[in-house]
Amino acid sequence: MEALDLARWQFGITTVYHFIFVPLTIGLSLLVAIMQTRAVFSKDPVRKDAWTRMTKFFGSMLIVNFGIGIATGIVQEFQFGMNWSEYARYVGDVFGAPLALEGLAAFFLESVFLGLWIFGWGKMPEKIHLLTIWAVAVGTTLSAYFIIAANSFMQHPVGAMLNPETGRAELDPSQGSILAVLTNVTAMAAFPHVVSGAWLVAGAFLTGVASWHMVRHHNRARALGLDTEEGQEQHLAARDLYRPTVRFGVVAMFISALVLVVSGDFQAKIMFEQQPMKMASAEAHCDTDSEVPFSILTVGGPNAFSEDCDGVTHLIEIPYVTSILATNDPFAELQGVDDLNAQYKEQFGETALDIRGNEVEVDYRPNLFVTYWSFRLMMGLAAFSGVLALWALWATRGKGDKARTTGSKLFQWFAVLSIPMPFFANSAGWVFTEIGRQPWVVHPNPLDPTVRLMTLQGVSANPGWMVLTSLVAFTLVYGVLAVIWFQMMRKAALKGAPLAKRDPDTGEPDTPTLSFDY
Amino acid sequence: MLEGFDFGVQMNVATSWKRGPGTRGTVLRTIGPVWDGNEVWVITGGALLFAAFPEWYATLFSGFYLALLLLLLVLIVRVCAFKWRDKVDSDRWRTGWDVVHVIGGFAPALLWGVAFGNIVAGVSIDENRWVTTTLLELLNPFALLSGLVFVLLFWLHGTLYLTLKIEGPLREDANRWAGRLAWPAIVAGAAFLLWFQLAHSNTWLTLIPVAVAALALIAVVPLNRRRREGLAFGATTTAIAAASIALFGGLFPYVMPAVNDPANSLTVANASSTAHTLTVMLVALCVLMPIVLAYTVWTYRVFRHRVRDEDSPAPGSELLEKAKQGYREAFEQD
Numbered sequence: 101m102e103a104l105d106l107a108r109w110q111f112g113i114t115t116v117y118h119f120i121f122v123p124l125t126i127g128l129s130l131l132v133a134i135m136q137t138r139a140v141f142s143k144d145p146v147r148k149d150a151w152t153r154m155t156k157f158f159g160s161m162l163i164v165n166f167g168i169g170i171a172t173g174i175v176q177e178f179q180f181g182m183n184w185s186e187y188a189r190y191v192g193d194v195f196g197a198p199l200a201l202e203g204l205a206a207f208f209l210e211s212v213f214l215g216l217w218i219f220g221w222g223k224m225p226e227k228i229h230l231l232t233i234w235a236v237a238v239g240t241t242l243s244a245y246f247i248i249a250a251n252s253f254m255q256h257p258v259g260a261m262l263n264p265e266t267g268r269a270e271l272d273p274s275q276g277s278i279l280a281v282l283t284n285v286t287a288m289a290a291f292p293h294v295v296s297g298a299w300l301v302a303g304a305f306l307t308g309v310a311s312w313h314m315v316r317h318h319n320r321a322r323a324l325g326l327d328t329e330e331g332q333e334q335h336l337a338a339r340d341l342y343r344p345t346v347r348f349g350v351v352a353m354f355i356s357a358l359v360l361v362v363s364g365d366f367q368a369k370i371m372f373e374q375q376p377m378k379m380a381s382a383e384a385h386c387d388t389d390s391e392v393p394f395s396i397l398t399v400g401g402p403n404a405f406s407e408d409c410d411g412v413t414h415l416i417e418i419p420y421v422t423s424i425l426a427t428n429d430p431f432a433e434l435q436g437v438d439d440l441n442a443q444y445k446e447q448f449g450e451t452a453l454d455i456r457g458n459e460v461e462v463d464y465r466p467n468l469f470v471t472y473w474s475f476r477l478m479m480g481l482a483a484f485s486g487v488l489a490l491w492a493l494w495a496t497r498g499k500g501d502k503a504r505t506t507g508s509k510l511f512q513w514f515a516v517l518s519i520p521m522p523f524f525a526n527s528a529g530w531v532f533t534e535i536g537r538q539p540w541v542v543h544p545n546p547l548d549p550t551v552r553l554m555t556l557q558g559v560s561a562n563p564g565w566m567v568l569t570s571l572v573a574f575t576l577v578y579g580v581l582a583v584i585w586f587q588m589m590r591k592a593a594l595k596g597a598p599l600a601k602r603d604p605d606t607g608e609p610d611t612p613t614l615s616f617d618y
Numbered sequence: 619m620l621e622g623f624d625f626g627v628q629m630n631v632a633t634s635w636k637r638g639p640g641t642r643g644t645v646l647r648t649i650g651p652v653w654d655g656n657e658v659w660v661i662t663g664g665a666l667l668f669a670a671f672p673e674w675y676a677t678l679f680s681g682f683y684l685a686l687l688l689l690l691l692v693l694i695v696r697v698c699a700f701k702w703r704d705k706v707d708s709d710r711w712r713t714g715w716d717v718v719h720v721i722g723g724f725a726p727a728l729l730w731g732v733a734f735g736n737i738v739a740g741v742s743i744d745e746n747r748w749v750t751t752t753l754l755e756l757l758n759p760f761a762l763l764s765g766l767v768f769v770l771l772f773w774l775h776g777t778l779y780l781t782l783k784i785e786g787p788l789r790e791d792a793n794r795w796a797g798r799l800a801w802p803a804i805v806a807g808a809a810f811l812l813w814f815q816l817a818h819s820n821t822w823l824t825l826i827p828v829a830v831a832a833l834a835l836i837a838v839v840p841l842n843r844r845r846r847e848g849l850a851f852g853a854t855t856t857a858i859a860a861a862s863i864a865l866f867g868g869l870f871p872y873v874m875p876a877v878n879d880p881a882n883s884l885t886v887a888n889a890s891s892t893a894h895t896l897t898v899m900l901v902a903l904c905v906l907m908p909i910v911l912a913y914t915v916w917t918y919r920v921f922r923h924r925v926r927d928e929d930s931p932a933p934g935s936e937l938l939e940k941a942k943q944g945y946r947e948a949f950e951q952d
Contacts, residue, residue, distance in 0.1 A: 167700070172694065174664075174690060180668065193892055204903070205906055211657075214654075215654055271894055566683055573687060581694070584702070
């Protein structure tokens with residue numbers, strides 16, 4: 101393999117890896133902040149106690165997760181210079197700004213306040229301490245915003261022009277400059293999609309972990325007998341401690357699903373205008389046609405794993421859906437991959453110059469197999485969370501004294517197995533949007549296509565063995581860290597929150613406050 | 619400067635190795651709440667470099683590829699060492715992460731030093747602004763001396779930080795080690811700065827910060843002997859700041875000189891972003907920096923306030939012990 105392919109593999113591996121931890125951090129910091137808010141403002145001592153315990157329980161996992169997200173984020177920033185130096189030169193004047201803004205506006209905020217939150221338990225007034233976790237939640241979300249703004253410039257460059265003298269993209273005050281970059285319509289659509297994807301991850305995580313404990317305590321209570329003191333303690337743990345968290349996770353999943361669908365639909369529509377090739381390849385839609393259906397199963401020809409359209413056959417189709425997805429008009433005509441390819445060849449040339457000035461033939465079609473299936477994987481895996489949410493809601497139905505918990509082993513295992521699904525859906529979404537942009541690293545804006553760069557023109561001049569060395573080194577170190585991370589998260593999740601000792605007369609739990617006394 | 623004492627404190631994990639994992643943990647706890655913020659400066663610094671000097675960023679990062687790869691790997695595991703060391707209650711687990719801490723202290727200091735040495739001495743850069751100097755050529759005597767100076771200086775700096783932040787026998791240890799480290803740091807530092815001044819500086823004006831750095835370093839010896847710990851720490855801080863001013867001042871107007879052909883050199887002018895982007899970044903800095911500084915200072919005040927309240931005689935370790943205790947009660951429910 102050449103340096104270009106290796107550098108692409110490295111970017112793919114390190115990004116997907118980084119984005120295992122990031123959505124959980126973004127989503128969980130918000131959900132923990134909400135749980136702590138409920139703890140601080142609950143009048144009912146039982147609820148106050150339960151939310152306090154859950155805040156700490158999920159907070160301890162948030163801390164484990166936070167570190168590795170930061171550590172792998174450093175690599176993302178350095179990589180632009182190490183492997184993609186020519187890209188960095190081309191876009192640096194524009195692209196560096198949102199990254200630096202992320203550091204200044206968001207990264208300091210989340211790091212400093214996470215430290216304050218961790219070490220500040222019992223050292224500051226309850227409500228000020230609550231503000232620190234909110235600062236963390238705001239910081240992580242703000243981080244996502246700036247990174248999405250930077251990424252959106254690669255999908256749809258705005259606010260910049262090509263300087264013919266240097267041959268580089270530069271911020272253009274007459275086109276709105278940095279404000280245009282930060283309010284890019286592509287970013288406005290992608291940001292809610294990514295952030296709600298993070299909520300889905302965290303919501304499923306909350307429901308999955310809490311369900312596991314709820315079922316465990318439910319069954320223990322039944323084994324000990326509800327009339328015994330221990331049995332009652334277990335019963336209350338299931339009903340008052342974990343059940344509310346299960347349902348809270350469900351609410352988070354419902355809200356995120358709503359935002360995901362609305363923002364995803366909006367994204368699809370602007371993508372058909374901005375990057376028609378990406379959406380056509382999402383459907384493996386080869387020839388220009390109207391009334392385009394949405395296929396559920398498609399097989400390829402002999403070269404199914406390539407950019408090749410030959411032999412692509414849609415086996416199961418839902419009529420009109422892709423046309424509706426693109427334009428809201430079921431009869432709309434959509435350009436196919438092959439026609440777009442021919443059109444781009446005419447517009448941008450059949451060949452391009454690589455970094456060493458060699459002419460290289462260009463195919464403007466991304467890898468159809470990857471785009472087609474990652475698009476379906478993204479939506480299909482997210483649906484898993486829908487089932488979990490509905491099942492959890494049904495299993496915990498009822499109010500007050502009739503509030504139910506469940507002892508179903510099947511539900512318990514389904515809940516746990518549902519935890520990783522939104523993670524994979526997030527990864528699939530990123531794989532789709534990044535592979536779908538190929539062969540471009542900066543996709544030309546159809547309104548002003550002068551600012552554009554192909555991936556093969558962005559790579560560093562370093563030899564293949566060098567990139568291979570770093571690819572192997574990162575993969576190995578990341579592999580080891582992933583194992584340690586998983587073990588620590590698993591241990592923390594299995595441990596559960598400590599149970600409250602209730603006052604036998606009043607029924608009130610023993611530690612109703614968030615602060616500690618020395 | 620800030621990362622400097624973090625690295626130095628991590629190096630002290632090695633010097634206190636024999637005292638066992640518990641003591642090593644105490645050493646690390648002196649930077650527990652601050653290292654994270656210091657690391658963010660490094661990351662934000664990288665992003666600011668990208669935004670303000672994209673050509674420098676691109677040439678430097680692609681040209682010093684393998685050195686940066688090593689640095690990145692160490693920075694990654696170093697973060698995990700900080701975050702995860704106390705998450706499992708086992709001496710073997712802690713000892714394992716302590717090894718990582720020692721590497722995480724020495725290796726980045728050495729790598730930064732070698733990289734800096736090469737930046738000021740210059741490397742071969744072709745007309746595409748690609749570095750053509752090989753890895754072996756990067757390990758030249760001047761750069762290696764630079765690496766050694768960085769290690770010794772940060773080590774001394776971190777040790778003096780410890781004398782400020784720790785109590786009991788560990789403080790004695792730190793004092794002793796500071797005494798031992800001072801002379802090698804002075805000799806190596808003086809040799810490096812003289813070499814730089816004579817061979818690589820573009821102006822005799824840098825003699826002033828060079829002299830300041832040398833004097834500040836020499837002052838560490840009597841200050842440390844008299845247990846003027848705050849002043850001694852201030853002296854190494856001054857030395858590091860003055861040396862940085864000397865290095866960048868002597869480099870000006872270059873940011874990365876090309877030794878093969880001066881025409882290929884990167885300068886402040888030809889490696890920077892457009893004036894418009896620089897203005898945008900300056901405005902952002904002016905607006906956001908005060909906010910960041912404000913809440914960073916507030917953080918320190920929140921923790922310091924407690925000490926005054928309880929009339930604690932030695933702020934450092936006891937405060938951190940209390941913070942640690944609060945943390946344990948909050949998150950480790952066993």
